Amino acid sequence: MAYDYQPFPYVPPPGLTGPEPRHPVAIVGAGPIGLALAIDLAQRGVASVVLDDNNVVSVGSRAICWAKRTLEIFDRLGVGERMLEKGVTWQVGRNFHGADEIYSFDLLPEDGHKYPAFINLQQYYVEEYLIERAQELGIDLRFKNKVVAHEDKGDHVVLTVETPDGSYTLEASYLAACDGAKSPTRERMGLPFEGQTFEEHFLIVDVEMADSPFGTDTPERWFWFRPPFHPGQSALLHKQPDNIYRIDLQLGPDTDPVEEATEEKVRPRLRAILGDRPFRLDWMSVYKFRCARLERFVHGRVVFVGDSAHVVSPFGARGGNGGIQDVDNLGWKLAAILESAGGNDLLESYNTERVYGSDENILNSTRATNFMTPKSPIEAMFRDEVLRMAHHHPFARRLVNSGRLSLPCSLAGMPMIGTGDGPVAPGMAIIDAPLQDGWLLEQVQGRFVLVGFGDVTLPEVTGVDRLGIGQSAEYPCVAPDGDLVFERYGRGIAYLFRPDGHVVASFQNPTAEKVQGAYQRALGAKTQVTA
Amino acid sequence: MRQDDKLGTEGDAVYAALLTAHEGLSEAESHRMNARLVLMLANQVGDADTVQQLIADARALAED
Incomplete structure (x- = not known):
């Protein structure tokens, strides 16, 4: 069944008829990051107002792989169990070279954790659950409220917001820009967003299909280098709930994205992978990607969180998962600062710690992308020889890189982390038991x-x-x-x-x-x- | 002889460093750099029997 997109109601905001009291935090963007931050703050007794220019959840499945650490954070925010119940749990990945499997990996062979290594769940479900949780907490969610201007006054920010009924202004002590990879807040401030752009086009398709292509009831992650059905390129197959399968196909740099994202072009490609199994095309998109970040995530009273601060290639599932770690890092600090319990440098530590985390994600996703898309004949030669040796040599399997999957970032050595010689080192995230x-x-x-x-x-x-x-x-x-x-x-x-x-x-x-x-x-x- | 992994999580960094070292070289220059690197690594291994076994293993895959 295709997901039923229900529009959220627009309610004329109080600011249209008179000045609103200053909000502690204004959050721009009601995606997973903005909603998670609003919930985190609300659970600490800090009110926020969430402003979004749209009024539906994510169109298309988009972020689907949620890592263990993210689920643990979502547990704290009150949606983890619901995500686990609905999501597809997987932990085995298989890498293929041509038609042959070169190796498989088990992400979390260890028992005694509440959450598995990964679940797959469409972003629209995650947003739906977060919105319901936000409503439960009485969070001020404003759909069809588009922020068109903001001004940092030093001790607060003034936002100008457009609605179907006209514009109004709103004051907030802090502005959290959770407005995504194309962040209008960032662009308005003219902040450089620099990094590496990859020339390859990738096709991403969701299909609904009753039969499992994995040949087993256990969902897995399958990645092919140079598969027989898609010569010379790479391909990824993943299962989501509702019998939806995610297929990612590398298309090379010279394809026309508009032409590729048509049913006539896509169906034969899918037939080559899926054979005769009946399927329904659910969603597709052709994209290129970048690895880039802001130099700083904190600018005065404006704080960038998630994709507005940093973007990565999708291999490794480090986009959404990295963003949720931003929220986890920022929520308690912002609350402590607003309650005057935090020091002057607490917000700066969000910048330091998450710039570090973001660099780790960018490094890993850049390496994976470079492995997948060799830029020169010599790079292609190294890559192909690693793949050939991987059939025989365990050391080469370790070099095969179809994405180093998101792991919790360790803050060891950061200024606000202390010392200790226990088996779980200072800076590390909690290990469940x-x-x-x-x-x-x-x-x-x-x-x-x-x-x-x-x-x-x-x-x-x-x-x-x-x-x-x-x-x-x-x-x-x-x-x-x-x-x-x-x-x-x-x-x-x-x-x-x-x-x-x-x-x-x-x-x-x-x-x-x-x-x-x-x-x-x-x-x-x-x-x-x-x- | 199967070669087990000795680099662990540093493997990605070594691989990235190799590719970076080749950036901007022509193919012929890259081959020459590889030759130098292979000879240097052989010297670092420092054991003729091991190096000859590795040569044989690498050569065997050429005939796949």
């Missing part, structure tokens, strides 16, 4: 919390919650389910987690002074924290 009643990530994410694993006493520090695992104490304690949690974190050790689930520091012998120091550092050391 089973508890007797639920999962570690459900207990830890969303707050500053000092977690004691096994025999360790947790000191009291203002602003920091405490949680004991496998101990009994005056503070809340939970029981582990088996030993996995200790295998992953150690015993007799305490970890301080930030609200975004990253480890700030670990302590063999946590004293109030040491924990307080790490906490202050994580909040921005330059300003005294008000209790």
Whole structure:
């Protein structure tokens, strides 16, 4: 069944008839990034207004691969379980060279995590769930509200918004630009958005089909270099819910995108892959892509989040997943700043940490794209010899690059990250583990919390919650389910987690002074924290 | 002889560095650079038997 796009109602905003009180945060763009940020802020008691020029969810499946870390963040935002239930879980990928499989990989062979390595779920479902969650939280969502101008006044931003009933202005303490790869906010500010553009055209098609092409009931990710059905190019096959399959075909640099994205041209290409299986064409698009980012993600009171700040090629699923990590990083910081609990440099740390994360995503996706689309005869020779050797040599399989799939970014070495010698290093994102009643990530994410694993006493520090695992104490304690949690974190050790689930520091012998120091550092050391 | 992976996650960086080194070279220049690099790597391996085995393995794939 094709997705039923329901338009969201336009409601005339109060600003049309009189000045609105200043909003703490104005979010431009009601895509997955803008909605996730609004939800994160609302869960922290910070009101935002979300402005979008459109009134439907994403047309076409677009971002479909949601990584484990993203699902864990969505869990905290209240939509993770729903996504997992609807999504197609996969963890096995197979790479082919010609007709032969050269190797397969299992992304998460390990048990004891609430979420799998990846699910596939169309962006329109993700947006639908996020919008319902936002409505549940009473978030001010304004569809058909197009931001056409903004001015940074130093301590707030003034936005000019067009609606079907005319224009109005609106004030906000911060503006979060979640307005996508072509970000009108970024263009209005004339900020350079530089990087590498790839000349290859790719065709992306969704088809609905009852029969699985994988020859098994388990959905997988299949990637071909030089497949017999598409000579000289590459191809990707993936399953989404509702029996929708995503097919990505490299077309080469010299194709006419308008001509290629027609049913007459696309059907024979699909027949070559899918054989006689009946299918329905659901959506298609021809695209080129870039790897680029803004030099800075924070400009005064304007903060860029997601594709407006950075874009990558799709190989590795680092676009949407990278954007959700931006949200996770920004939400608690913005809330802390608005509540005057955060230091002056807290917002700057969003810039530092996510520029770093974005560079990691750009590096990986650029390498994958270069492997897939050799730019010179010598590059093509190296690539083809890697593929030939991969049939025989494990080392060459490791070099085959059809996308290095999105992994959580480690913040090790960043200024606001402390020290510690536990098995989960400071800077790393939480590693989930089973508890007797639920999962570690459900207990830890969303707050500053000092977690004691096994025999360790947790000191009291203002602003920091405490949680004991496998101990009994005056503070809340939970029981582990088996030993996995200790295998992953150690015993007799305490970890301080930030609200975004990253480890700030670990302590063999946590004293109030040491924990307080790490906490202050994580909040921005330059300003005294008000209790 | 099957060659196991020894570079781990650094493999991508090494591969990228190789391609970068070839940028801007003509094909003939690239071949000469490869020749130099192969001889340097053989010297780094530092063991004639191992190098001869690798030569044989690389040559075998030419006849696939």
